[in-house]
Amino acid sequence: MSHLQVTGLYVYPVKAMQSLPVRECEVTTRGFEDDRRFMLVDPAGKFVTQRDCPELATLVSSIVGSTQLHIVDTRSAAELPPVTDWELGERLDVMVWKNTVQAVVQNDELNRQLSDRLHRPVRLVYMPDSSQRPSHRQADTQWEPVLTSFADSYPFLLTSQESLDDLNGRIEAGSAVGMERFRPNIVIDGCSRAFQEEDWRVFRIGPIIFFNMKRCVRCVVTTLDQKTGEDLGEEPLKTLTTYRRFEKGVCFGMNLNHQGLGTIRVGDTVEIIEHGSHFVAS
Numbered sequence: 001m002s003h004l005q006v007t008g009l010y011v012y013p014v015k016a017m018q019s020l021p022v023r024e025c026e027v028t029t030r031g032f033e034d035d036r037r038f039m040l041v042d043p044a045g046k047f048v049t050q051r052d053c054p055e056l057a058t059l060v061s062s063i064v065g066s067t068q069l070h071i072v073d074t075r076s077a078a079e080l081p082p083v084t085d086w087e088l089g090e091r092l093d094v095m096v097w098k099n100t101v102q103a104v105v106q107n108d109e110l111n112r113q114l115s116d117r118l119h120r121p122v123r124l125v126y127m128p129d130s131s132q133r134p135s136h137r138q139a140d141t142q143w144e145p146v147l148t149s150f151a152d153s154y155p156f157l158l159t160s161q162e163s164l165d166d167l168n169g170r171i172e173a174g175s176a177v178g179m180e181r182f183r184p185n186i187v188i189d190g191c192s193r194a195f196q197e198e199d200w201r202v203f204r205i206g207p208i209i210f211f212n213m214k215r216c217v218r219c220v221v222t223t224l225d226q227k228t229g230e231d232l233g234e235e236p237l238k239t240l241t242t243y244r245r246f247e248k249g250v251c252f253g254m255n256l257n258h259q260g261l262g263t264i265r266v267g268d269t270v271e272i273i274e275h276g277s278h279f280v281a282s
Helices: 054-058 108-118 161-170 237-243
Strands: 005-011 020-022 024-028 038-041 059-064 068-073 091-096 099-105 123-126 156-160 186-189 200-205 208-217 249-259 262-265 270-275
Touching (some): 005 024, 038 091, 054 059, 054 108, 068 108, 108 123, 156 208, 161 186, 237 249
Antiparallel strands (some): 005 020, 005 186, 024 262, 038 123, 091 099, 099 123, 200 208, 200 270, 208 249
16 A cells, blocks of 8 residues: 655635645644634625635735734735734624624724735634634534634645646646645645545544545636636636536545644654545535
């Protein structure tokens, strides 16, 4: 059997902004520490992503010293006002897909600058510890409920290098895509074949047990340059449609729930505990 290991870890402090690669990351009850605890919303409180605002790809967010959120506009290298005292401010009900959760609105000056740079009125909000947004649960009730942050539906998204290599082998020469287009949290390598990760029902990385919940349905974000927001054409959706279409849509990657707390690192081995179908049909 091939040696399965973690080759990439990524967090997204502000939902829909650029990925932040890390060598190790703490797993909390909501997923990776600092992952998607911040989000932009429109005047109605609805979440804003690259689906309707591709310019978000030009913004990089990072957490400095566990106390400050920094945002840099890569087009001008300008650093926006830092965010501190995350849980202090106006409380607002915000919407992310079908969920409504209470969030904390961040400072007015930052929101003004973000609105100017994105050419639309937006506000940055933070999910406080008091807000509880449950992830979809496994069918087996012995497992504790799983929370998630402002991620689309589950705390983690996993992809494999072999699946990407298979996809790029089918795409017309010159149009290959990078893994960043799929915005994963965990990238693994060492599969014996493409999409082998879909056969793992339960597996372990470091101290954390993961549950394969469902395939991830892909959208137009995969066609955007993840540094500039530029529309790069029909790939990879054009090719994925020819062999990765399921009832819910075109899929690439797996959504995960988890059990346990601790640190996982690049280089960690992936231990398969149980093979079988994932927990939610897709």
